[in-house]
Amino acid sequence: MTYAPGSPKSLRAQNRDRVLSALLRQGSMTQVQLARVTGLSPASVSNLVRELADSGRIEVESTTSSGRAANLIRLATDNRVVVAVDVDHQRIRIAVSDANRTILAERSSPLVEGHHVDDDLDLALAMAHSCVADADHTWTDVALLALAVPAPIDMRNGVLGSSSILPGWAHIAVGEELQRRAGIEVFVENDANLGAWGEYINGAGRGSQTMAYLKVGSGIGCGLVLNGVLHHGAGGMAGEIGHTTVDEHGPICRCGNRGCLESFASGPVLLRALQQSHPEIHDVAGVITFAHMGDPGTRRVLADAGRAVGVAVANLCNLINPDRVVVGGEMAQAGDVFLDPLREAVARFAVPSVVFPDLIVGSGLGDSSELVGAVDLAAARLTATA
Numbered sequence: 111m112t113y114a115p116g117s118p119k120s121l122r123a124q125n126r127d128r129v130l131s132a133l134l135r136q137g138s139m140t141q142v143q144l145a146r147v148t149g150l151s152p153a154s155v156s157n158l159v160r161e162l163a164d165s166g167r168i169e170v171e172s173t174t175s176s177g178r179a180a181n182l183i184r185l186a187t188d189n190r191v192v193v194a195v196d197v198d199h200q201r202i203r204i205a206v207s208d209a210n211r212t213i214l215a216e217r218s219s220p221l222v223e224g225h226h227v228d229d230d231l232d233l234a235l236a237m238a239h240s241c242v243a244d245a246d247h248t249w250t251d252v253a254l255l256a257l258a259v260p261a262p263i264d265m266r267n268g269v270l271g272s273s274s275i276l277p278g279w280a281h282i283a284v285g286e287e288l289q290r291r292a293g294i295e296v297f298v299e300n301d302a303n304l305g306a307w308g309e310y311i312n313g314a315g316r317g318s319q320t321m322a323y324l325k326v327g328s329g330i331g332c333g334l335v336l337n338g339v340l341h342h343g344a345g346g347m348a349g350e351i352g353h354t355t356v357d358e359h360g361p362i363c364r365c366g367n368r369g370c371l372e373s374f375a376s377g378p379v380l381l382r383a384l385q386q387s388h389p390e391i392h393d394v395a396g397v398i399t400f401a402h403m404g405d406p407g408t409r410r411v412l413a414d415a416g417r418a419v420g421v422a423v424a425n426l427c428n429l430i431n432p433d434r435v436v437v438g439g440e441m442a443q444a445g446d447v448f449l450d451p452l453r454e455a456v457a458r459f460a461v462p463s464v465v466f467p468d469l470i471v472g473s474g475l476g477d478s479s480e481l482v483g484a485v486d487l488a489a490a491r492l493t494a495t496a
């Protein structure tokens with residue numbers, strides 16, 4: 111509906127949208143918080159809340175805040191839920207959420223070595239069904255399924271690009287395939303993009319405007335939030351920082367180029383470097399455990415990886431001048447053993463004016479950034495269609 115600009119009705123409609131989008135963006139809050147977030151007067155908020163509650167758009171619950179009676183406002187939800195599915199090389203994770211981003215149930219299952227995309231999709235769907243049942247819902251309540259994949263996605267056709275993490279998933283329109291099997295709408299998003307969005311909404315990127323999120327693990331992905339908007343690039347391929355050149359004479363990368371960042375700093379590279387000295391270590395978690403015990407060899411490979419990632423991040427900072435760089439993924443769980451060399455490299459190679467204290471921080475959501483981002487975007491779509 112459109113109103114003549116400047117008319118009282120137009121202003122009221124705008125204020126109503128401000129209230130609804132604040133609730134959509136930040137979840138439930140008290141009437142006082144709502145006034146603060148929207149910048150509207152308490153009296154206006156009170157009127158709008160009454161109007162929106164009467165029309166069934168929001169729900170009001172009596173509660174207490176700082177010991178005083180207060181009204182807790184949330185967007186009205188019907189019985190619909192969303193399912194978020196996060197797939198990486200080791201496991202599938204599922205979360206079921208309502209439109210207010212309340213996680214109702216979660217499940218996780220390991221993926222066996224050499225798994226096939228058909229089996230992965232069957233397993234994801236079976237887990238999703240169980241998780242929806244765990245949440246006391248039925249499959250008919252599921253409005254949308256959000257799928258996080260560790261691969262770039264061609265936005266023109268939904269086809270996944272090559273992925274070091276799920277090689278069997280490359281060149282497949284996996285969203286379309288899952289939608290056919292699930293019988294409900296599916297949207298697919300790159301996992302680093304969802305991780306970026308999760309950290310931006312509810313993690314270490316909160317309050318940021320121009321933010322980069324790095325997911326460093328089996329591969330190296332990057333999601334960008336520019337002026338509060340998730341940045342996909344022209345074809346959905348933005349953020350392929352893992353394939354920026356570190357050494358043009360370096361080893362051949364799976365992408366066909368030489369000396370990409372992933373050839374120096376991803377999980378498999380670290381494990382290869384430790385093969386002879388640490389044959390008992392088989393995964394990145396093992397590398398981190400040894401490093402935390404003070405083992406010099408594992409600390410050295412993590413530091414080298416941090417430095418290599420830092421050189422790429424320095425270039426990124428020069429290009430987009432972020433106010434926050436959030437580093438997540440399995441490798442970031444090493445903490446300062448990995449992050450300090452990364453910070454030092456950024457300080458050394460970026461122009462000084464783009465580097466400031468606390469620019470580079472570890473993930474605020476641990477290994478849940480991607481699920482939080484997927485739930486948020488799915489719930490936003492759900493509410494937008496309510």
Ligand SMILES: [Zn+2]
Pocket residue numbers: 352353363364365366367370371372
């Ligand atoms: Zn490459």
